Amino acid sequence: MNFLKAEQPQLFKDHAYNEIKTAIIQHEIEPGSMLNERSLSESLGISRTPLKLALQQLELEGWITSVPRKGIFIKTITRSDVEDIFQLRKANEVLVIELLIPLLDDEAIAKIEELDEQLSGKKEDHVQFVYCDSSFHLFLAELSQNLRLYQLIENLTDHFNWYRFASLKAGKSLDEIHYEHTLIIEGLKARNVRRTTDAVLNHIDKAYATLMVNFKE
Template identity: 50%
Template sequence: MAFFSKIEQGQSLKETVYEEIKNAIINHSIPPGAPLYERYLSESLGVSRTPVREAIQLLEREGWVYSVPRKGTFVCNISLQNAEEVLQLRKAIESLTMELLIPIITDEQIEKLEQIYGLQSSKKENNKEFISIDKDFHHALAELSGNRRLVQLMQTLSDQMRWIGIRAVLLPGRTEQTLQEHLAILEGLKRRDLEQAKQAVLAHIEHTRNAVITSLQ
């Protein structure tokens, strides 16, 4: 049996600060390339500088921010390579998701997916909420597959996808296009048509890729 050290009180505070700063980065409330000031963050969050400093160190280890000697710490920029790598993995994972889903998905589960779709459709004017619900839609697909490791991979990629996705939905018409693409995925699932569902997923990710590339140029 494993024995664990007691969790220090400051540890949960560090995690809370970490999540707050990371979400601000993902939502572009702190935009790519922006500097991070410990004093400003500690005052804004109502905490001492210690958990802020620890959270920033963790964010740097995970590749969200980077430090420049004698200049400070900055939010990483969204690079084309970063976007390409994430989207390549999405193609592989979501194609597999369709293969696993088609034989087992029920009408009740499709109805739940449609409810998420309806909620996302109602948030077209709010980019942050739209992208957050977009994540929920794709997570739900993964969870319904029954493959726990696939779900873990999706969770690992989801923060990066939300960060990248904010740029994509800024393009005129992209939110409406995204909804149409999700509708096509649902149609493939309703028909239990594997080829249709896979093609809908691949088209969705390719259109996302094109939108991201356009936004980065």
């Protein structure tokens, strides 16, 4: 596995944290895998001290777990975890739509359509597609003008993406996801809260269904 090497000492811990978390989210390191500190230290080009600090932060956030006398392991994706995240995502994205529609103007609609166009151009790159999709949803949250709601959705996004990469590996169609976004945009352009929230919930429910059909715990 190839990691970028940090160039500034003060960034070593943050660099290690970001690199390892990204590798976990993108399933470059599979759930349940054991981490080797010496190998990580060499790959990242850092000493064990900032690496340990990065691993401590990852464990606090629920990405890894330390097992006494056995080692450090990537957490597995459990059915309960997936259900919790999807429930939170649905509740909060519905609130986003309710808050943003009264605030929508033509400039915001144009930006939303621009983000959707960027998404349509990433179908050959699953990694970029997922991150563009996240940008689309985070921009909607930003338009709600509720900072705490935006921060909550932002914090959920990493775990949501972890599951979504698993969903894409299970065969989720990118064309289908793009079409679901089109329905959301049509609801936004009509300034119709019910139509848009129905489209958002359908989008999330389909992602959940696809993941659960192929779920192996």
